[in-house]
Amino acid sequence: MVIVNRRQAALARAEEHALFxxxxxxxxxxxxxxxxxxxxxxxxAADLLQETFVKVYRSLQSLPQxxxxxxxxxxxxxxxxxxxxxxxxxxxxxxxTRDDGMPEPxxxxxxxxxxxxxxENVQDALRLVPPSLRAPLLLHTVHGFSYGDIATTLGxxxxxxxxxxxxxxxxxxxxxxxxxxxxxx
Amino acid sequence: MSSVPHNNHPDSPTLSAxxxxxxxxxxxxxxxxxxxxxxxxxxxxxxxxxxxxxxxxLPRVEPPRDVRRAVLESVSAPRRRGRRLxxxxxxxxxxxxxxxxxDYFAMPQNALSPMxxxxxxxxxxxxxxxxxxxxxxxxxxxxxxxxxxxxSHAALQPPAADRSAAPVPNTSAGTSAAQAxxxxxxxxxxxxxxxxxxxxxxxxxxxxxxxxxxxxxxxxVTADAxxxxxxxxxxxVPAANFQATLDAIAALPHTGLTVRSSxxxxxxSFHDLQAQAQALRATRDxxxxxxxxxxxxxxxxxxxxxxxxxxxxLDRVQSQIMSSSNSVMLSTVAVTLTPEPKKAAVPHAKKxxxxxxxxxxxxxxxxxxxxxxxxxxxxxxxxxxxxxxxLLVGMAALLWRGFGPxxxxxxxxxxxxxxxxxxxxx
Numbered sequence: 001m002v003i004v005n006r007r008q009a010a011l012a013r014a015e016e017h018a019l020f021x022x023x024x025x026x027x028x029x030x031x032x033x034x035x036x037x038x039x040x041x042x043x044x045a046a047d048l049l050q051e052t053f054v055k056v057y058r059s060l061q062s063l064p065q066x067x068x069x070x071x072x073x074x075x076x077x078x079x080x081x082x083x084x085x086x087x088x089x090x091x092x093x094x095x096x097t098r099d100d101g102m103p104e105p106x107x108x109x110x111x112x113x114x115x116x117x118x119x120e121n122v123q124d125a126l127r128l129v130p131p132s133l134r135a136p137l138l139l140h141t142v143h144g145f146s147y148g149d150i151a152t153t154l155g156x157x158x159x160x161x162x163x164x165x166x167x168x169x170x171x172x173x174x175x176x177x178x179x180x181x182x183x184x185x
Numbered sequence: 186m187s188s189v190p191h192n193n194h195p196d197s198p199t200l201s202a203x204x205x206x207x208x209x210x211x212x213x214x215x216x217x218x219x220x221x222x223x224x225x226x227x228x229x230x231x232x233x234x235x236x237x238x239x240x241x242x243l244p245r246v247e248p249p250r251d252v253r254r255a256v257l258e259s260v261s262a263p264r265r266r267g268r269r270l271x272x273x274x275x276x277x278x279x280x281x282x283x284x285x286x287x288d289y290f291a292m293p294q295n296a297l298s299p300m301x302x303x304x305x306x307x308x309x310x311x312x313x314x315x316x317x318x319x320x321x322x323x324x325x326x327x328x329x330x331x332x333x334x335x336x337s338h339a340a341l342q343p344p345a346a347d348r349s350a351a352p353v354p355n356t357s358a359g360t361s362a363a364q365a366x367x368x369x370x371x372x373x374x375x376x377x378x379x380x381x382x383x384x385x386x387x388x389x390x391x392x393x394x395x396x397x398x399x400x401x402x403x404x405x406v407t408a409d410a411x412x413x414x415x416x417x418x419x420x421x422v423p424a425a426n427f428q429a430t431l432d433a434i435a436a437l438p439h440t441g442l443t444v445r446s447s448x449x450x451x452x453x454s455f456h457d458l459q460a461q462a463q464a465l466r467a468t469r470d471x472x473x474x475x476x477x478x479x480x481x482x483x484x485x486x487x488x489x490x491x492x493x494x495x496x497x498x499l500d501r502v503q504s505q506i507m508s509s510s511n512s513v514m515l516s517t518v519a520v521t522l523t524p525e526p527k528k529a530a531v532p533h534a535k536k537x538x539x540x541x542x543x544x545x546x547x548x549x550x551x552x553x554x555x556x557x558x559x560x561x562x563x564x565x566x567x568x569x570x571x572x573x574x575x576l577l578v579g580m581a582a583l584l585w586r587g588f589g590p591x592x593x594x595x596x597x598x599x600x601x602x603x604x605x606x607x608x609x610x611x
Contacts, residue, residue: 010460
């Protein structure tokens with residue numbers, strides 16, 4: 001009896017393992033890119049990728065079937081990143097684009113070095129977009145999510161997604177042109 | 186930014202959603218119509234398109250290879266956080282395994298730790314681990330003669346028959362005995378005999394009779410009586426014939442006999458190994474499937490790398506399974522043959538009932554030494570086991586200190602307090 005149970009447990013573990021491997025093969029590269037663009041640091045992205053997939057493995061029981069899988073995995077990744085960014089007090093540090101005023105171009109001190117060292121305008125501009133806006137922008141533009149999928153992933157309404165993407169674009173454009181051009185109004 | 190449409194210009198979110206193909210029906214038609222007439226909105230739209238393209242053109246990065254393994258390690262050992270800690274724990278495990286392995290091979294059989302050796306002393310170990318008195322103290326006084334400790338085996342080749350005639354064991358006989366539980370049996374027979382060479386041959390013959398073979402033997406023909414075992418043999422016999430082999434050896438003519446046998450249940454670890462193998466096979470199959478699907482050379486190479494890694498792991502696990510099942514099917518019997526000592530060579534050959542103050546003193550000293558050694562060994566273990574975690578915790582604290590203040594600096598600088606902020610400004 002004990003042996004039978006152990007066997008079943010072992011089989012279940014093997015199945016879990018195989019499922020995880022399939023998920024990892026399919027999602028590790030896009031998720032890593034997503035996380036990297038979200039946090040802007042490869043080393044940290046690798047740590048977060050690991051953390052994300054540890055959570056994926058531990059919550060395989062609640063893995064949705066079919067089309068729901070992609071938002072599910074991305075939601076775990078996004079929440080993991082937000083947790084860490086919040087833990088490191090980055091979210092509150094980074095500027096927030098407001099409808100009533102200009103976005104503050106303040107950058108975290110540690111980022112400044114990287115910013116001038118990298119000299120990659122797009123990457124730099126993206127860094128200046130607040131994470132809560134950056135996530136929907138990346139999901140749509142780079143990862144091809146529809147607004148509905150983004151809403152599922154981030155737990156927002158579609159209207160909020162629409163608003164955030166638009167604000168992200170404005171912030172991104174402003175950062176990209178370094179405040180040189182006027183915003184479209 | 187404004188969300189108020191002037192002159193029927195669509196607001197930013199609407200234009201953005203239009204670009205993304207998220208507008209339907211009337212709203213879409215309205216924007217389309219407006220665009221035909223408004224160059225400013227067309228420019229805004231093309232700017233959105235250009236920025237989106239710029240984002241899509243950002244170079245893709247490849248995830249590091251070790252992440253997947255780190256994930257699996259951290260899910261198999263719960264409550265790990267971060268790769269550094271995972272590696273630290275892996276390092277501790279490796280060191281513990283090294284220490285354990287060293288102990289296992291460095292200490293005599295049945296004496297994995299000095300504590301255990303001290304406890305096992307009364308069951309007459311053939312080779313004392315450290316106390317020169319322990320063998321002499323043994324209740325089976327007939328055997329307690331190798332107080333010199335080290336045995337000077339001349340390492341002569343055993344008779345040719347022993348090595349050449351090792352048959353392939355009849356393995357099917359052993360399996361039926363251990364179908365429900367997987368038991369590894371091993372026995373130790375210490376014989377004191379008058380004719381060491383004759384007994385040596387008889388023991389070898391018993392191994393063959395029981396469908397087994399002599400795995401290892403050592404026959405010191407020049408050994409003097411009283412200088413320890415003159416010959417040792419290691420027999421491997423089918424598990425079913427284990428008891429018969431012990432009985433047959435015990436039935437040989439002798440003047441002193443100690444028989445010990447032990448069994449170890451490896452059912453659980455065996456099933457673990459099987460599950461591991463199964464999981465690895467599943468992974469391998471998936472990688473194979475993935476390999477057929479990949480079209481890029483780079484992808485195929487990384488899948489191949491993983492495949493090689495998985496195959497190597499699978500091989501290791503399978504060889505562990507093989508050796509485990511081998512040790513279940515074939516039991517081990519270690520035989521030592523000690524020549525009958527001359528009366529004069531044995532200092533404590535008096536009647537055992539006589540009062541022996543010197544002997545008692547010696548054994549007391551031996552016990553104290555054994556106890557001190559055991560305590561010291563435990564202290565060394567504690568030191569080694571605790572030093573690394575302490576080091577890691579220290580490093581984690583340093584890291585935290587390294588990161589923590591840097592994150593806080595902007596606040597401190599903003600409020601004009603904290604020397605770090607001031608230093609940076611200067």
